[in-house]
Amino acid sequence: MSLDLTDVSTPDCCATVVRESLDPAAAEQHARVFKALGDPTRLRLLSIVAAHDGAEACVCDLTEPVGLAQATVSHHLKVLVDAGLLTRSQRGKWGYYALVPGALDQVARSLADVAPESLIPHG
Amino acid sequence: MSLDLTDVSTPDCCATVVRESLDPAAAEQHARVFKALGDPTRLRLLSIVAAHDGAEACVCDLTEPVGLAQATVSHHLKVLVDAGLLTRSQRGKWGYYALVPGALDQVARSLADVAPESLIPHG
DNA sequence: ACAACGTATCGACACTTCTCGATGGCTGGC
DNA sequence: GCCAGCCATCGAGAAGTGTCGATACGTTGT
Numbered sequence: 555m556s557l558d559l560t561d562v563s564t565p566d567c568c569a570t571v572v573r574e575s576l577d578p579a580a581a582e583q584h585a586r587v588f589k590a591l592g593d594p595t596r597l598r599l600l601s602i603v604a605a606h607d608g609a610e611a612c613v614c615d616l617t618e619p620v621g622l623a624q625a626t627v628s629h630h631l632k633v634l635v636d637a638g639l640l641t642r643s644q645r646g647k648w649g650y651y652a653l654v655p656g657a658l659d660q661v662a663r664s665l666a667d668v669a670p671e672s673l674i675p676h677g
Numbered sequence: 678m679s680l681d682l683t684d685v686s687t688p689d690c691c692a693t694v695v696r697e698s699l700d701p702a703a704a705e706q707h708a709r710v711f712k713a714l715g716d717p718t719r720l721r722l723l724s725i726v727a728a729h730d731g732a733e734a735c736v737c738d739l740t741e742p743v744g745l746a747q748a749t750v751s752h753h754l755k756v757l758v759d760a761g762l763l764t765r766s767q768r769g770k771w772g773y774y775a776l777v778p779g780a781l782d783q784v785a786r787s788l789a790d791v792a793p794e795s796l797i798p799h800g
Numbered sequence: 801a802c803a804a805c806g807t808a809t810c811g812a813c814a815c816t817t818c819t820c821g822a823t824g825g826c827t828g829g830c
Numbered sequence: 831g832c833c834a835g836c837c838a839t840c841g842a843g844a845a846g847t848g849t850c851g852a853t854a855c856g857t858t859g860t
Contacts, residue, residue, distance in 0.1 A: 567735045567737055567770075567771040568735065568738050569729045569735070569738070570729065570730040571729055571730075572728055572730055573728050575721060575727075575742070576724035581717035581718075581720040581721045582717045584717075584720055585715055585717040585719075585720050588712075588714035588715040589711075589712070590715075591707075591708070591711035591715070592711040592712030592713075592715040593708055593712070593817090593818085594701065594704035594708040597699060597704040597707055597708050597711075597791055598699050598704045600791050601699035601704070601792060602698040602699075604791065604792030604793075604795055605695055605696050606692045606694055606695060607693040609794070610692060611691075612691065612692070612836090613836075613837065614690050614836075614837090615691050622818095622819075622820090623819070624837070624838095625819080625840095626818070626820070627837095628838055629817095629838090630818090632839095644827090646827070647690075647827050647835070647837095648690040648837090649838090653792060655795070657795075658792055658796055659797060662788055662796070665781050665784060665785055668720055668723050668781070669723060669726075670727075671727065671732070672727055672778070672780075672781050673781055673782060716847090716848080735806090736806075736807060737807090745848090745849075745850090746850055747806090747808095748807090748808080748809080748810095748852090749848070749849055751808055752849085753848090754808095767856085767857090770805070770806060770856085770857050771857095772806075772808090801860100802860080803858100803860080804857100804858085804860100805856105805858080806856090806858105807856090808854085809852105810852085810853075811851095813848105813849085814848090815846100816845105816846080816848090817844100817845080817846070817847085818846085819845095820841105820842090820843090820844105821841095821842095822840085823840075824838085824840095825837090825838080825839095826835105826836085827834100827837105828834090828836105829835105830832085
């Protein structure tokens with residue numbers, strides 16, 4: 555960890571830094587959500603839930619369209635819940651999954667956290 | 678593919694479908710970009726690049742801040758290039774990585790593709 | 801030509817993730 | 831109380847991912 559202060563030569567490749575970059579903790583946090591979104595099956599599940607009335611659907615509505623085993627769908631739904639994108643609620647015999655209001659907006663905002671000046675501000 | 682039309686009983690759990698959901702091809706496409714964003718190191722690399730003047734930085738600016746081996750950083754940068762988020766250009770001895778203009782906006786828009794009604798429209 | 805430097809690629813390893821069949825817990829109807 | 835249906839969890843196998851040291855490639859300067 556001891557720095558060699560005798561070498562003060564500036565590497566001649568570097569550009570100017572404009573602002574602070576994302577800190578490691580925030581990066582970890584945001585990456586968790588993006589990782590949850592980084593699977594085509596999970597994106598389809600989110601979309602199917604959102605396409606239902608009230609942004610809510612029961613598992614029986616979700617298993618068939620994605621064409622995977624029930625255990626696999628259940629696993630993906632858990633990942634989405636853990637990422638804070640869906641909530642689960644039991645109503646009688648059926649389990650329902652619903653979009654967390656504003657969760658996807660939060661994701662869009664986290665993009666601005668990564669690279670503010672590269673995004674067009676939302677009126 | 679033959680449907681059994683003798684069973685017309687509606688399962689009594691299902692909610693009403695409001696619109697079409699994301700098709701598998703689009704899901705795969707979007708998932709590829711989200712997967713690239715789903716790693717804390719890559720988010721930090723993106724952020725560091727964006728934090729430089731002109732949204733461009735050379736590799737020597739990137740290796741040290743993330744605290745990983747040069748080979749690992751190079752690997753992550755390749756993933757970001759393959760996802761269409763960065764471009765690479767060689768200038769003399771040094772390689773420069775730059776944000777693809779509008780790429781992150783595209784990502785934000787793909788969120789709207791997944792669940793349109795859950796997002797506040799951008800004025 | 802040759803040496804020095806910056807960076808990409810290769811090969812290997814540990815670890816995670818996706819997928820499934822089987823099992824178990826919970827609910828509602830008989 | 832028992833059975834049937836919905837769904838989460840378990841265990842396992844195959845595939846993918848993150849990381850590194852070593853090496854190869856291209857550029858610059860001598």
